[in-house]
Amino acid sequence: MILIDYKDRRPIYEQVIEKFQQMILCGALEPDSPMPSVRSLAMELSLNPNTIQRAYQELERQGYIYTLKGKGSFVSNSMKAADHKRKEIQEELDKCVSNAVMAGITEDELRDMVEISITNVKIRNT
Amino acid sequence: MILIDYKDRRPIYEQVIEKFQQMILCGALEPDSPMPSVRSLAMELSLNPNTIQRAYQELERQGYIYTLKGKGSFVSNSMKAADHKRKEIQEELDKCVSNAVMAGITEDELRDMVEISITNVKIRNT
Amino acid sequence: MILIDYKDRRPIYEQVIEKFQQMILCGALEPDSPMPSVRSLAMELSLNPNTIQRAYQELERQGYIYTLKGKGSFVSNSMKAADHKRKEIQEELDKCVSNAVMAGITEDELRDMVEISITNVKIRNT
Amino acid sequence: MILIDYKDRRPIYEQVIEKFQQMILCGALEPDSPMPSVRSLAMELSLNPNTIQRAYQELERQGYIYTLKGKGSFVSNSMKAADHKRKEIQEELDKCVSNAVMAGITEDELRDMVEISITNVKIRNT
DNA sequence: GTGGTCTAGACCACC
DNA sequence: GTGGTCTAGACCACG
Helix, strand or coil: CCCCCCCCCCCHHHHHHHHHHHHHHCCCCCCCCECCCHHHHHHHHCCCHHHHHHHHHHHHHCCCEEEECCCEEEECCCCHHHHHHHHHHHHHHHHHHHHHHHCCCCHHHHHHHHHHHHHHHHHHCC | CCCCCCCCCCCHHHHHHHHHHHHHHCCCCCCCCECCCHHHHHHHHCCCHHHHHHHHHHHHHCCCEEEECCCEEEECCCCHHHHHHHHHHHHHHHHHHHHHHHCCCCHHHHHHHHHHHHHHHHHHCC | CCCCCCCCCCCHHHHHHHHHHHHHHCCCCCCCCECCCHHHHHHHHCCCHHHHHHHHHHHHHCCCEEEECCCEEEECCCCHHHHHHHHHHHHHHHHHHHHHHHCCCCHHHHHHHHHHHHHHHHHHCC | CCCCCCCCCCCHHHHHHHHHHHHHHCCCCCCCCECCCHHHHHHHHCCCHHHHHHHHHHHHHCCCEEEECCCEEEECCCHHHHHHHHHHHHHHHHHHHHHHHHCCCCHHHHHHHHHHHHHHHHHHCC
């Protein structure tokens, strides 16, 4: 279900967050369906429960899930999640573009590079 | 000349690296012109010389500068620097695009977002 | 396990790098087995942790080890390590041969000298 | 006559030494012919006289040149020079071979690599 | 516990 | 003066 890449330089809890963001946004996890419990998921992934806990906290803060005390965490159906991701990606793009411009790359070159990226990703997903 | 953002989560030496990459790539620093000495820059930025040293070492490894023992460091004129940055930015873009696709954003939406970023950057630089 | 030669003109961290390269390449350290922690090795060799840290960083960059944040460093099993060393030695050899030729040593004399070296090393390892 | 490679990581005085060793060993400089004066050579190469002085001292210690007080330095004709270089190269080779063996490279592989080096050098000198 | 970063201050080789 | 290395000791994020 979730694969942790230990060689990834990012902290593990961020990877967990990202995986759930993707699953929620693409509809693999339906709104109001229960998230796996912190302890069971920790067991399944051989991770420290603290790590999962931290990921869930952040997911809640970002609006992807909501928590009912004593019942567990559930997938949120609000638009908040999609909005959050969109903003996040726009910010990433802004940084990229900003870096590119400061490196002397022209707008058109940049657009070409974006097309290359799109192609790269398509190929990788084949 | 260079401003350190202590709130930035990235290490200081990376910020120093990035600033010099930009200055070198955009032509603000001419090829073969001397870089500030490790000690003087450390003093100017109120940083430890080791931190500057580390940044310079990485800049040399990436081909942005070269070092003459006992004389100082100098801006490299090789194409290596531009190549390096271009690859770096392409990788960043790949990640962005990949994230966007996995978040269910379509290609055309993505292209729109890129245009927004380009506009944002233009405005910010006005 | 590792002996530092303080009379060696090379920096200590390079000596540490070389020792581990040898141990990894000759199979004394198995893939995915844990490297000693930065602190413990520093203690054992009476060195500053920073020095070990630097050596490990370089070993990771060269593909000999990989690092899991908060868990430690581990021996890499990739071919990258062997490739890296092979290239390094070929470069060394090129320099030797180049020097020899420029010193007026003929090809056949050189081959004899190589045989002498091989014998020397064999004897020393007896 | 002599070209200094400022991007070479070795100290400049070593480069000067090496160049003179080559010129003396290959006969470009005849025995008992005068070496350029420290000051004139320093001027010619835009180097600090200290650097040249240091190189000459070392060349004398190694038997490549001899110095007559008040007269200057002269190329030595003794076999000492050739012997010195031969020993130097043999030591370099020993190190190479030792490294190779410790990296798990077999004798025959090593011989192949030597042949590659010889070919490389031949090509480079074409 | 781990590795990663940083500071303060020292010594060295080189020019 | 320069860069390169090293020590001592601190703080941080991560698991």
